[in-house]
Amino acid sequence: MSHEKTDLASLPHTFSKPVHLAVIGGTGLYELPNLKPVARLTVSTPWGFPSAPITIAETQSGEAVAFLARHGPHHDLLPTDVPLRANIAALKKVGVKAIIAFSAVGSLQQEIRPRDFVVPTQIIDRTKGIRPSTFFEKGFVAHAMFGEPFDLKLNKIIADSIPTKGFLEAHDTDVEPILHTKQHTSNGEDLTVICMEGPQFSTRAESKMYRSWGGSVINMSVLPEAKLAREAEIAYQMICMSTDYDSWNESEEPVTVETVVGNLKANSSNALKVASKLIEVVSEDLRTGKLGLGSDLEGSMKYSVSTSPHGVKKELLEKMHFLFPGYWPIQ
Numbered sequence: 001m002s003h004e005k006t007d008l009a010s011l012p013h014t015f016s017k018p019v020h021l022a023v024i025g026g027t028g029l030y031e032l033p034n035l036k037p038v039a040r041l042t043v044s045t046p047w048g049f050p051s052a053p054i055t056i057a058e059t060q061s062g063e064a065v066a067f068l069a070r071h072g073p074h075h076d077l078l079p080t081d082v083p084l085r086a087n088i089a090a091l092k093k094v095g096v097k098a099i100i101a102f103s104a105v106g107s108l109q110q111e112i113r114p115r116d117f118v119v120p121t122q123i124i125d126r127t128k129g130i131r132p133s134t135f136f137e138k139g140f141v142a143h144a145m146f147g148e149p150f151d152l153k154l155n156k157i158i159a160d161s162i163p164t165k166g167f168l169e170a171h172d173t174d175v176e177p178i179l180h181t182k183q184h185t186s187n188g189e190d191l192t193v194i195c196m197e198g199p200q201f202s203t204r205a206e207s208k209m210y211r212s213w214g215g216s217v218i219n220m221s222v223l224p225e226a227k228l229a230r231e232a233e234i235a236y237q238m239i240c241m242s243t244d245y246d247s248w249n250e251s252e253e254p255v256t257v258e259t260v261v262g263n264l265k266a267n268s269s270n271a272l273k274v275a276s277k278l279i280e281v282v283s284e285d286l287r288t289g290k291l292g293l294g295s296d297l298e299g300s301m302k303y304s305v306s307t308s309p310h311g312v313k314k315e316l317l318e319k320m321h322f323l324f325p326g327y328w329p330i331q
């Protein structure tokens, strides 16, 4: 169902209830047109403004979901320039406990075909250390756990709710896309997303090296987004939408934006289908607390701090209170 187009600028700028679930849209996914937008929030954070105002939309059954376009509504932010701390902090402020993040990726494996979807379980960092990657700073030191970079409960909900075959639709071809999950790989192996800096794509040698490292797919977006969500105690899972075979596959032209864009339309419409299904399932879980989504992260950062809070500068603690109200008393 596509919803009548609403003039987003005319929406209220406040929303009184906390919103527990967020969808981050990547390349090709700039809105959730099948949901009814009910508010558009401009959230100022100690780390600046997010990539775009956050749209609050409602499902037919009245569940509220927050939507944020990672590269801005007109895709004018390079992967390196996405204000990730502001994005995650703003979502935390509206009450988000779980994030489903979509990303257009290159495939590093023959069996992951363009237009297939992948739910990764591991990450390898190939960014260049030029993206601010933590909410903490000199004067207040903390170390979040990141051995499992994605939320395992969210990962399982996705694998249980979306069938591997028969759910994603073929568009203008007869090849039906597949959803790849760790649960459905023959040997239960991790599916690994390599995160590179970009904005240029990889060389063939790099692409082959990533394959030798066990990489499944490659993008420019999962880090530090996933790290910041973990620090903010938000359950986070990325859903990767394959658009190309990157540069390793010598029987294909190395990836170009044209190839990526060619597959985006089919991917975006499948992403909306996946998002609609997951919004219902995850919202219900967050409402009933059945699986306790996000609950195992609650309070985790309180015990991850190395600095004694007594000597910490007041301004720094005030900044931290934006994310963790009440964790460390301000004297």
Ligand SMILES: CSC[C@H]1O[C@H](OP(=O)(O)O)[C@H](O)[C@@H]1O
Pocket (backbone or CB within 6 Å): 025, 026, 027, 028, 070, 071, 079, 102, 103, 104, 105, 198, 219, 220, 221, 222, 257, 260
């Ligand atoms: C346009 S291809 C490269 C671009 O696409 C992906 O963006 P996103 O993850 O936001 O969908 C990839 O990470 C690169 O930023």
Ligand SMILES: Nc1ncnc2[nH]cnc12
Pocket (backbone or CB within 6 Å): 104, 105, 106, 107, 196, 201, 202, 218, 219, 220, 243, 244, 245, 246, 247, 255, 260
């Ligand atoms: N081959 C690729 N490398 C990095 N990011 C991508 N996004 C889509 N395709 C990609």
